[in-house]
Amino acid sequence: MKVGIFGSGMVGQTIGSRVAVLGHAVMMGTRNPAKLQEWLGKVAGKARVGSLADAAAHGEILFNATNGNGSLEALALAGEANLNGKILVDISNPLDFSHGMPPVLFVSNSDSLGEQIQRAYPKVKLIKTLNTVTASLMVNPRQLADGDHHIFVSGNDVDAKLYVVDLLKTWFGWKNILDLGDITTARGTEMYLPIWLRMWGALGTGLFNIKIVK
């Protein structure tokens, strides 16, 4: 499958590496191709780097792995025509580090970044997921407790959500996936970030996740 990934940071690189290893045609979309030169060497020619618009046009399915505060700008550069009708897996978080640590959320409560993106691109099938764990867990959940912990999905398009749930299982190995509901439930997973950051601090590692016990 042709996969477009927006973002050149740790999350984009981690998703890109995993998807490329699976044999899919990955194109990373970025404003800073130089940031991906070392990574390109690691994936040994199994992926390409282009502009955000290149990656959007290339991908049959798209991942938003940009920093939250740059996501809407990046998607504008990707181009609405290149996005429309496609599934966009949104991993971004609305973290604002401009006031120091810990970051605050620049949108929360009665709105979310997921909703902002969905409103800006109503013809995109936006599925919010993976934004509640550190990058290496996103693509390899079984490194912890053989994968017996949870990831969440939010989105309006039920078929697209089922497709992404299947992808989380088959591409990355997720076992426990909870569908929270429509895209407004992204408020929940985004507002989880503050406790996630505090748990990281208390545990001394970002390599953890939560399991729902009921």
Next chain:
Amino acid sequence: MKVGIFGSGMVGQTIGSRVAVLGHAVMMGTRNPAKLQEWLGKVAGKARVGSLADAAAHGEILFNATNGNGSLEALALAGEANLNGKILVDISNPLDFSHGMPPVLFVSNSDSLGEQIQRAYPKVKLIKTLNTVTASLMVNPRQLADGDHHIFVSGNDVDAKLYVVDLLKTWFGWKNILDLGDITTARGTEMYLPIWLRMWGALGTGLFNIKIVK
């Protein structure tokens, strides 16, 4: 021990019943004593009901189980002189239902209700905990997975926090307690409420909790 509990709702009643059964001298503080008449019958005379000031004066340790939007007003009625120097276990959440469901938080991000209360009463040893689970789990965590899931504590006074951790274990049966840090970490547990409410919706029950897997 003499225990004062503020609030006449489900959380206050549940905490009050458990603490009374343990043999402690419980006084519930409320503006609406009538709301506790039926409950008083259930605990068979093992607890008393008074004003917020009565309960605050009575308690050697205090629990804030009022609705978040009424907590500061309730504590004002309890009276600073009756609160000062004591441990106040704060279970409240800053939920605002005035805009419909799901509720939003009336304070979040760079502040929290826990911090507001601590600032208003700097001589109170405020420990935020138990606000991330449904009432019946607060006092009986072992009804789920023999208690193998987590509760959080936040607070500035380290000795008071250790005391409350011990109380969570011995009074209620908590096994896994994570100290997130000072009272600013209450932002994390309060901002967890939106995802908690969405999990409740997706799971069809409030009788669940999260276990940290690492």
